[in-house]
Amino acid sequence: MEKIQINLNPNIPALPKFEDRSKINVRYTLIAPYVSVHIYWDNNEGELIYNIEEPILNSEEKSLLQTLETSLGEMININILVQKDADSIIEYIDKTSRLLIEELALKLTEQSYNKIFYYLFRDFVGLNEIEPIMRDYFIEDIECNGADTPIYIIHRVYRNMKTNVQHNSIDKLSSFVEKLAQRCGKHISYANPLLDGSLPDGSRVNATYTQDITSRGPTFTIRKFTKIPWNPIQLLLKGTVCPEMLAYFWILLEYKSNILISGGTASGKTTLLNAIAFFIPPEARVVSIEDTRELNLPRENWLPSVARTSLGEGKTGEVDLFSLLKSSFRQNPDYVIVGEVRGKEAFVLFQGMASGHSSISTMHADSVSTLTKRLETPPIELSPNLINTLDCVAIMTHAVFGKQETRKLKEVVEIINIENDGTARTNTLFTWNPHDDGFYFKKNSYIFEKISKKFGTTLPELNKEFKIRSRLLYELQKRNISDFNQIQKIINEYHKNPKPILDAFGINLS
Numbered sequence: 001m002e003k004i005q006i007n008l009n010p011n012i013p014a015l016p017k018f019e020d021r022s023k024i025n026v027r028y029t030l031i032a033p034y035v036s037v038h039i040y041w042d043n044n045e046g047e048l049i050y051n052i053e054e055p056i057l058n059s060e061e062k063s064l065l066q067t068l069e070t071s072l073g074e075m076i077n078i079n080i081l082v083q084k085d086a087d088s089i090i091e092y093i094d095k096t097s098r099l100l101i102e103e104l105a106l107k108l109t110e111q112s113y114n115k116i117f118y119y120l121f122r123d124f125v126g127l128n129e130i131e132p133i134m135r136d137y138f139i140e141d142i143e144c145n146g147a148d149t150p151i152y153i154i155h156r157v158y159r160n161m162k163t164n165v166q167h168n169s170i171d172k173l174s175s176f177v178e179k180l181a182q183r184c185g186k187h188i189s190y191a192n193p194l195l196d197g198s199l200p201d202g203s204r205v206n207a208t209y210t211q212d213i214t215s216r217g218p219t220f221t222i223r224k225f226t227k228i229p230w231n232p233i234q235l236l237l238k239g240t241v242c243p244e245m246l247a248y249f250w251i252l253l254e255y256k257s258n259i260l261i262s263g264g265t266a267s268g269k270t271t272l273l274n275a276i277a278f279f280i281p282p283e284a285r286v287v288s289i290e291d292t293r294e295l296n297l298p299r300e301n302w303l304p305s306v307a308r309t310s311l312g313e314g315k316t317g318e319v320d321l322f323s324l325l326k327s328s329f330r331q332n333p334d335y336v337i338v339g340e341v342r343g344k345e346a347f348v349l350f351q352g353m354a355s356g357h358s359s360i361s362t363m364h365a366d367s368v369s370t371l372t373k374r375l376e377t378p379p380i381e382l383s384p385n386l387i388n389t390l391d392c393v394a395i396m397t398h399a400v401f402g403k404q405e406t407r408k409l410k411e412v413v414e415i416i417n418i419e420n421d422g423t424a425r426t427n428t429l430f431t432w433n434p435h436d437d438g439f440y441f442k443k444n445s446y447i448f449e450k451i452s453k454k455f456g457t458t459l460p461e462l463n464k465e466f467k468i469r470s471r472l473l474y475e476l477q478k479r480n481i482s483d484f485n486q487i488q489k490i491i492n493e494y495h496k497n498p499k500p501i502l503d504a505f506g507i508n509l510s
Helices: 059-075 086-103 110-124 129-135 168-181 232-238 242-252 267-281 320-328 345-354 368-376 445-456 459-478 486-496 500-502
Strands: 025-031 035-042 045-051 140-145 150-155 159-166 192-199 202-208 221-222 258-261 284-292 300-304 335-339 360-365 392-401 402-418 422-431 438-441
Touching: 035 110, 045 129, 059 086, 059 242, 086 110, 110 129, 110 360, 129 140, 129 150, 129 159, 140 500, 168 192, 168 202, 168 221, 232 242, 232 267, 232 459, 242 258, 242 267, 242 422, 242 445, 242 459, 258 267, 258 368, 267 360, 267 392, 267 486, 284 320, 284 486, 300 320, 320 345, 335 345, 345 360, 360 368, 368 392, 368 402, 368 422, 402 445, 445 459, 459 486, 459 500, 486 500
Parallel strands: 045 159, 258 360, 258 392, 284 300, 284 335, 335 360
Antiparallel strands: 025 035, 035 045, 140 150, 140 221, 150 159, 192 202, 202 221, 392 402, 402 422, 422 438
C-alpha cells in the first residue's frame, strides 16, 4: 500500500470579484486531494451557497468507516495526538488504521481506504464536519444557530453565505460543542452552559450548550484566527485606510501617544490594532492583555497575557483583565495593549496613560460621543480628567460601497478636551466619504502640537516627517509590497536609519 498523501495547506487562489452575486461560480481546494468548495448562486434559494465537496462513500465504505472509528476511539488518546505536527498525526493514524484493518481482516481497496482515511483524520484530529471550513483561508466566521439549521459563514471575498453543513441531531451537536470546549482547554456542561475560549490555532470560540439557553439546542460561533496578522500595506491595498492615516499613527506611536480604536462588531478593530502595532519601535517592550487571544504582534520583545476564568465554583483561580492590567504596569512596559475595554479595567488603563505608559485598546462604540458616554457611565465611570489622557480615537465601520461589503477607517478624531459636563471638544483629522470612497484630511493636527510641546520637535519637522512617511507607504502600496516579513524589515530599518530606505524607493528628503 502507498503512503497516504494529504495536503492541509494547498495554494491560496486569487478569487475573482463579482459586482453581481448571482454570477458567482467558483471552486477551489481546501484539503488536497480530498476536499474542495463550490461557491455558487442558487436560483431556487435566491442566495449564495458555500458547498463543501467531500469524498462520497458507498454503504459498504460507510460501514467500514464506522467499524474503524469505533476501534480507533478505543486505542488512541486524541488530546496527545492533536499536539503533534500534521505529518506525525497523519502517519500515526495511517499506521494504526492499517494495523486494525489487518487485525479485523477488513477487505477494502486502496481507493476506498484513501477516502475512509480522510474521514478518520477529519473526525479524530480535525473538527468533524467543519474541518474543511476551518482550513479555508478566506473564512472569517463560522456560525451555527442550532440543530436542523445550516451553518453559515462569513467569507473574506463573498461575505455571508449558507453552507451545506448542518447538525441534524441535538445530541450530536452537544457532543461537538463538548469537543470544542475540550480543544479550548475548558469545560461546558448543563451547570456551566456558556463557553468562551480559544482553539489551539488561536481561533476564538463562543458556544452555548442547552436548549434552556438557546431554543434550537447548542450553538457555536468561531472567529477564525489569522496566523500571519494583517500588515499596514494589506489594509492600504484593501482600501481600508489611506497612506496618510497610517503615517499619522506611525508618528503617534513613535511619540508614545494613546489611541483607542472603536467601532461595531466585526468592523475590523483588532485588524487595525494589529496593523498599526507594526509601527511600535522594534526595541520597545510591549505587554498585551486580552480576554481571548486575538493579537499577533510581529515582535520579539512582547509579553502576551490572557485572562483566565474560574476553575471551579465561585471565583477560584480566576485572573481577570483588571488583575492582569494592574500587574502589567509592574513589568516595565513601554506600550500597553488591551484587546477590548469593557469594565473596571478601563480605570487602570487610563491611570496608566496618565502616568506616561503609551496605550492602545479597542472598544465597542460607533462615535466619539457614544465612546465618551460609555467611559463616563457605569460600569466604567471615568472622570473627564482621566479621559483627557486619550489622544485620538479611530472609528472603524462595516460599510457597503459599490454593492461590495467593505471595512473602512471612517474617522480619526483627536481629543482636545473633555469638559466637566462630559461634552467633548475634538478635531476630526481624517474622514472617509462613502459617496466617492475617498479619504480626506486636515492639515492642522492638535496632537502634533501636543507632541511638539512635550518633546521639543518643531511642527514643521513633524509635518515633513508625516509627508515622507506617507510617501513611503504610498510607494509600498504602489509596488504591491505586502509580504509580512519584508514590510516589518522596511519599517524597522527606517526606524534605525531612514536615508537608505528612502533612497531605495526614490523618495527625496528635502
